[in-house]
Amino acid sequence: xxxxxxxxxxxxxxxxxxxxxxxxxxxxxxxxxxxxxxxxxxxxxxxxxxxxxxxxxxxxxxxxxxxxxxxxxxxxxxxxxxxxxxxxxxxxxxxxxxxxxxxxxxxxxxxxxxxxxxxxxxxxxxxxxxxxxxxxxxxxxxxxxxxxxxxxxxxxxxxxxxxxxxxxxxxxxxxxxxxxxxxxxxxxxxxxxxxxxxxxxxxxxxxxxxxxxxxxxxxxxxxxxxxxxxxxxxxxxxxxxxxxxxxxxxxxxxxxxxxxxxxxxxxxxxxxxxxxxxxxxxxxxxxxxxxxxxxxxxxxxxxxxxxxxxxxxxxxxxxxxxxxxx
Amino acid sequence: xxxxxxxxxxxxxxxxxxxxxxxxxxxxxxxxxxxxxxxxxxxxxxxxxxxxxxxxxxxxxxxxxxxxxxxxxxxxxxxxxxxxxxxxxxxxxxxxxxxxxxxxxxxxxxxxxxxxxxxxxxxxxxxxxxxxxxxxxxxxxxxxxxxxxxxxxxxxxxxxxxxxxxxxxxxxxxxxxxxxxxxxxxxxxxxxxxxxxxxxxxxxxxxxxxxxxxxxxxxxxxxxxxxxxxxxxxxxxxxxxxxxxxxxxxxxxxxxxxxxxxxxxxxxxxxxxxxxxxxxxxxxxxxxxxxxxxxxxxxxxxxxxxxxxxxxxxxxxxxxxxxxxxxxxxxxxxxxxxxxxxxxxxxxxxxxxxxxxxxxxxxxxxxxxxxxxxxxxxxxxxxxxxxxxxxxxxxxxxxxxxxxxxxxxxxxxxx
Numbered sequence: 001x002x003x004x005x006x007x008x009x010x011x012x013x014x015x016x017x018x019x020x021x022x023x024x025x026x027x028x029x030x031x032x033x034x035x036x037x038x039x040x041x042x043x044x045x046x047x048x049x050x051x052x053x054x055x056x057x058x059x060x061x062x063x064x065x066x067x068x069x070x071x072x073x074x075x076x077x078x079x080x081x082x083x084x085x086x087x088x089x090x091x092x093x094x095x096x097x098x099x100x101x102x103x104x105x106x107x108x109x110x111x112x113x114x115x116x117x118x119x120x121x122x123x124x125x126x127x128x129x130x131x132x133x134x135x136x137x138x139x140x141x142x143x144x145x146x147x148x149x150x151x152x153x154x155x156x157x158x159x160x161x162x163x164x165x166x167x168x169x170x171x172x173x174x175x176x177x178x179x180x181x182x183x184x185x186x187x188x189x190x191x192x193x194x195x196x197x198x199x200x201x202x203x204x205x206x207x208x209x210x211x212x213x214x215x216x217x218x219x220x221x222x223x224x225x226x227x228x229x230x231x232x233x234x235x236x237x238x239x240x241x242x243x244x245x246x247x248x249x250x251x252x253x254x255x256x257x258x259x260x261x262x263x264x265x266x267x268x269x270x271x272x273x274x275x276x277x278x279x280x281x282x283x284x285x286x287x288x289x290x291x292x293x294x295x296x297x298x299x300x301x302x303x304x305x306x307x308x309x310x311x312x313x314x315x316x317x318x319x320x321x322x323x324x325x326x
Numbered sequence: 327x328x329x330x331x332x333x334x335x336x337x338x339x340x341x342x343x344x345x346x347x348x349x350x351x352x353x354x355x356x357x358x359x360x361x362x363x364x365x366x367x368x369x370x371x372x373x374x375x376x377x378x379x380x381x382x383x384x385x386x387x388x389x390x391x392x393x394x395x396x397x398x399x400x401x402x403x404x405x406x407x408x409x410x411x412x413x414x415x416x417x418x419x420x421x422x423x424x425x426x427x428x429x430x431x432x433x434x435x436x437x438x439x440x441x442x443x444x445x446x447x448x449x450x451x452x453x454x455x456x457x458x459x460x461x462x463x464x465x466x467x468x469x470x471x472x473x474x475x476x477x478x479x480x481x482x483x484x485x486x487x488x489x490x491x492x493x494x495x496x497x498x499x500x501x502x503x504x505x506x507x508x509x510x511x512x513x514x515x516x517x518x519x520x521x522x523x524x525x526x527x528x529x530x531x532x533x534x535x536x537x538x539x540x541x542x543x544x545x546x547x548x549x550x551x552x553x554x555x556x557x558x559x560x561x562x563x564x565x566x567x568x569x570x571x572x573x574x575x576x577x578x579x580x581x582x583x584x585x586x587x588x589x590x591x592x593x594x595x596x597x598x599x600x601x602x603x604x605x606x607x608x609x610x611x612x613x614x615x616x617x618x619x620x621x622x623x624x625x626x627x628x629x630x631x632x633x634x635x636x637x638x639x640x641x642x643x644x645x646x647x648x649x650x651x652x653x654x655x656x657x658x659x660x661x662x663x664x665x666x667x668x669x670x671x672x673x674x675x676x677x678x679x680x681x682x683x684x685x686x687x688x689x690x691x692x693x694x695x696x697x698x699x700x701x702x703x704x705x706x707x708x709x710x711x712x713x714x715x716x717x718x719x720x721x722x723x724x725x726x727x728x729x730x731x732x733x734x735x736x737x738x739x740x741x
Binding site: 283284 | 481
């Protein structure tokens with residue numbers, strides 16, 4: 001077990017998979033000579049050369065399309081976006097080409113491609129560069145979407161993503177890259193579609209993913225001081241969802257609060273609430289509540305930005321409401 | 327606008343009620359809170375009270391009829407006010423007017439609702455899905471539970487401590503009882519419909535011996551010293567009034583033994599066991615056409631005199647069928663005593679969700695070995711029925727041992 005940053009855990013995953021399979025290659029803006037805008041690809045150009053670590057122009061739709069073509073030809077591309085805010089330009093390739101290829105070729109052309117990069121707000125990057133795209137991406141049949149919250153999950157899920165024969169979206173976080181955590185030394189794989197209980201509890205389930213894991217854990221700590229035992233369920237994969245894990249936890253606690261970075265309307269939380277009310281109706285002692293970003297473009301102003309984001313205090317308040325403690 | 331008077335759920339298990347007697351009659355002025363009628367529930371005869379002021383303008387249900395909870399039994403309104411129909415929920419097709427343009431049909435004459443009338447639920451209870459499920463599984467009537475959630479929503483914590491009762495479908499009205507002795511009348515048998523209380527006994531006890539895995543432990547207790555103690559106490563009490571019975575001593579001893587064996591002071595709750603920290607002893611009382619178990623609350627903390635007074639009071643109320651629901655629900659363990667019927671020993675059926683009951687036989691002189699000799703001593707046989715889901719053999723035996731020690735040496739109760 002080594003202590004690694006989230007950034008280095010991703011780097012390890014890329015290196016190990018590129019060593020393991022010569023068909024794997026990395027492509028994106030500044031991934032080679034500059035070693036990545038967030039240094040995720042540090043040392044890879046040196047080790048694997050410019051054929052497998054490819055710097056691109058600032059043309060997201062173009063290099064996403066090249067990736068799709070390469071995957072059709074039998075390679076296993078990893079496409080890095082500097083952020084998912086820029087990847088909006090490439091959505092046509094992701095949604096119309098990558099996600100549909102296997103289906104529209106009648107199962108003849110698999111699409112083993114990974115699209116990855118930081119998602120959601122960092123600090124004071126204002127409204128155009130602070131967006132959480134998971135509800136857009138996980139809406140699309142044909143895509144898998146993962147959002148690791150810890151270094152170990154980042155490594156294990158990226159490796160699973162690269163080995164998957166379907167297009168997989170890996171949502172990282174600028175604010176997560178420096179996060180340190182234990183990562184198993186040997187081959188470490190986290191299967192796609194498997195949630196993880198990051199903290200056990202009995203009174204309320206806090207459903208979270210990616211950056212909201214730390215929000216939920218802090219909320220659980222505050223709730224513990226109030227004698228409330230909160231269970232923190234990290235989704236890890238947003239599509240497919242680990243429905244059984246969610247239902248099992250809610251069956252135990254009878255209450256849930258869903259925390260996410262995105263906006264409330266048509267958000268990931270709405271999907272979770274739909275699942276719970278449908279399949280765990282008789283287990284519920286209270287309506288499921290959601291904590292999301294405020295339903296506005298992300299403010300640039302620091303105070304307003306903080307007010308707009310999901311916070312432990314908001315999660316605690318929601319948990320107290322579903323426990324009828326308010 | 328006239329107000330409907332509904333058949334109310336006057337006990338936790340009540341699904342229908344028999345209107346025994348109207349204490350107000352058509353034309354009488356009534357105030358909210360006035361007693362309108364006496365209603366026989368499955369447990370007792372209760373009062374149905376007015377929920378509005380005005381005049382009792384119409385009585386829909388005649389005395390002697392049985393109607394489902396929620397049905398309209400009368401109307402309260404202004405003098406001379408007309409009410410529409412009889413207010414009962416009739417099958418839709420029954421007398422639907424062929425021409426909708428016509429004036430509404432004239433008020434129908436008073437008719438007794440028949441058993442085919444669907445129960446109209448007068449009050450919608452707001453409850454969380456989980457609370458509803460728990461209530462359904464435990465047989466709790468949500469109408470009788472005070473909701474603590476927003477807008478009075480019944481939530482999990484509200485139903486967990488609620489009185490428990492099993493419910494099933496309604497059945498026809500109660501009518502005369504069978505005569506107690508056989509008479510050669512020429513008719514080989516007489517079919518007697520079940521009374522409300524007999525129905526409840528049938529449901530509850532069938533729900534016990536069937537699904538509850540019973541086992542039985544019997545012990546014989548020497549009652550010489552308890553008898554001496556009782557005699558001495560009663561001698562003193564003669565001057566002050568109020569005698570202590572063996573039953574009082576046994577209830578006290580059972581309660582104190584339970585304090586030391588909480589494993590037997592428990593309710594089986596499907597997915598969990600509720601161990602009680604309070605000791606409420608249900609005392610089976612035979613009444614004219616059945617039995618009921620009024621509860622002596624916190625019996626471990628009461629003196630023999632208090633237990634005796636309370637037991638007499640509850641038994642009296644039980645026999646006159648005036649027990650209130652809170653007086654016969656919530657026991658954590660029960661005692662059934664057939665000592666007065668010259669029964670050596672017997673086994674009692676557990677009163678669910680309790681996990682145990684002790685059956686008390688008759689104290690009788692018996693020859694018992696006493697060293698090298700044989701002496702005649704007052705002996706009592708006690709049989710404990712245990713729910714094996716809660717109590718194991720050794721657990722029950724340990725409890726019985728404590729009970730035996732307390733009765734054989736009443737001073738042990740002071741420990």
